[in-house]
């Protein structure tokens with residue numbers, strides 16, 4: 001069987017951090033299982049986080065009105081993207097799984113990782129206007145978020161002061177990863193390692209190591225498949241009327257995002273499709 005490749009996109013300044021420890025455990029455990037592991041250590045690489053005209057070699061198509069996505073798409077087709085973006089594209093192209101390892105910043109990824117997302121998941125390479133969600137160009141790859149929080153887990157419960165973690169995950173997991181077609185594995189969340197005791201931190205890393213051993217065989221998180229939507233301009237890309245009708249009597253909506261004005265299906269973004277009794281295979285049951 002061909003060797004599988006895992007790309008870890010990693011954002012922490014310090015090799016002594018808990019994030020570094022989580023990244024190192026992943027490198028060691030996956031390598032020991034025979035995977036090829038590539039790490040993009042964004043701060044060490046001094047990765048350029050801003051999407052700017054410098055991302056394109058040669059002349060811009062419209063310098064008077066610079067539009068990043070348009071220029072990126074043309075530059076991708078004409079092989080004029082900057083060398084650092086092309087280097088990341090080569091890594092992504094090889095990867096069967098991408099793990100994003102980061103400390104949660106402002107309910108999201110650190111700016112340097114947001115820059116990687118903006119610059120590397122280029123139109124043409126990761127998606128096109130016709131190829132999004134389950135038709136995204138990365139549909140044969142898996143991706144997942146592995147992150148630490150400052151806050152304790154209870155703050156991210158549906159009644160916690162920070163709000164339901166599933167809501168926080170939706171923009172990254174649906175708006176970035178699922179949008180590009182990635183099969184999104186359930187996130188791995190290290191709750192408040194700085195608040196934990198040394199033995200609790202060791203236990204967190206051991207649990208991560210145990211999960212890594214079966215990670216590539218895991219089922220992904222369920223999203224509403226595109227056939228549930230009317231993908232026409234007239235239909236507004238909204239959930240089809242018959243699907244809405246089927247959900248009328250149900251207690252919960254389809255997904256965290258497509259909640260249909262109903263209570264959110266519990267843990268929709270943190271459990272796998274097999275565990276999701278509310279959206280089994282995306283079909284209303």
Ligand SMILES: Cc1cc2nc3c(=O)[nH]c(=O)nc-3n(C[C@H](O)[C@H](O)[C@H](O)COP(=O)(O)OP(=O)(O)OC[C@H]3O[C@@H](n4cnc5c(N)ncnc54)[C@H](O)[C@@H]3O)c2cc1C
Pocket residue numbers: 012016017018019020021102103104105106107108147148149150151193194195198201202205
């Ligand atoms: C700009 C900004 C925005 C933020 N926004 C949010 C937010 O929206 N929500 C939120 O919850 N938090 C937020 N935070 C907090 C942030 O998420 C946490 O500080 C971060 O996740 C902690 O992870 P770390 O790797 O930096 O921990 P560290 O402080 O590096 O590590 C925690 C502890 O683990 C120890 N450790 C390191 N290696 C090991 C090892 N091998 N084994 C055992 N222990 C080890 C360290 O020595 C340390 O004692 C924010 C922080 C910043 C700076």
